[in-house]
Amino acid sequence: MRLKGDDRMAEVLSRAAEILLRSEPDELLLRLDGAFVRVRVRDQEQLLHDVRAELGATAPARERFRMGLVRVFYAEYGRLLEGGAHRDAEQVERALRSSGELRRVLDAAWPAVSPEKLVRSLLTTPRFLAAAAEGILDADEQRLLRRRRRGWSDADVPLLDEAHALVGEPPRRFDHVIVDEAQDLSPMQLRMIARRTKGEAMTLLGDVAQGTGPVAYEGWDEVVRHLPGGETATFEELRHAYRVPHEIMALALPLLDRIAPRTGRPLAYRRGGTAPEVRAVSEKALLSEAFRTAGRLAAEDGLLAVIVPDALLEPALAEPSAFDGIALLAPRDAKGLEFDHVVVVEPALVAEQHQGLRELYVALTRPTRTLVVVHARPLPRELKPH
DSSP states (O other), rough: HHHHHHHHHHHHHHHHHHHHTTTOOOOOEEEEEEEEEEHHHHHHHHHHHHHHHHHHHHHHHHHHHHHHHHHHHHHHHHHTTOOSSSSSSHHHHHHHHHHHHHHHHHHHSOOOHHHHHHHHHHHHHHHHHHHHHHHOOHHHHHHHOOOOSSSOOGGHHHHHHHHHHHHSSSOOOOEEEESSSSSOOOOHHHHHHHBSSSOOOOEEEOGGGGSSSSSSSHHHHHHHSSSTTTTGOOOOOOEEEOOOOHHHHHHHHHGGGHHHHHHHHEEEEESOOOOEEEEOOOOOOOHHHHHHHHHHHHTTTEEEEEEEOOOHHHHHTTTTTOOOTOOEHHHHTTTTOOOOEEEEEEEHHHHHSSHHHHHHHHHHEEEEEEEEEEEEOOOOOOGGGO
């Protein structure tokens, strides 16, 4: 879901964490070896401020705060007994734990919130979501986020990762991170990558024009602005296309004016290939003609694929003229693959899908030798001769 990938969700989650972690310190008091030992509220508040300033609200920070409470309590215990403490620090901590006072005071000053609880509460409790999202997400966006089911989706993973960074265990960090197909990452997914790097060292690879993720970026500057140090990023464009012949690339290139206007056009230097064939048929004959064409191409050497829009996948699988040996793919599933021969079915339907023109660009740039486009509906205007 695009909304869950929006980087505004980071602010919503941060607010949600603040609400759930609202601190209400209570005095820690325990009678030990005849003396009443206490840790006052003001001392807890100072300790809380110092720990959060250094480590945030993560699980390790909460543990640091707990250890700080025990240390302060033990120091006060020693002072009251004039340096003649009967117990060592471990014994004092054991007494605090067994009494239940340490847990009670810790939970009041720093409530225990798991990352899963944070995200689940946000998505399933309307009043909590409204409080966390006020001024950030409008009412319609909040309704889109609300759900009843308890399972997690792929779109929830960046939210859970953000929650882990806020209230859980910080992730392991690496000296350098390399990401392929980076154009498909949402802003929240890019934040996941960023928090796993040391010193902002990363390499992103991909093609903005082939983006099929939740966000349609028009240039790499829009991608890297979601990363720390993105304003100083260096861009290198690989302009020479060796895989797709010039004659086929010429059909797909006009799409770039719409989907990636700030990206340089690839220069296809393989010339002399077969020009793409664009064949108009009746809607009734659409799939049968596509498979008839595929059957003819199957007799030639090389790999073959038929690429159809999502709406036609199920009918294509049921098509009587279909046969084993043909790779039948949706455009996004064909990304990163290459075939000698490709039949693209109904470009207009592909263009209507989410990221449709980008998926169409993917489909048209899969072949290395032969491209046949079979359509019943009018072609998208970007594919029509000018």
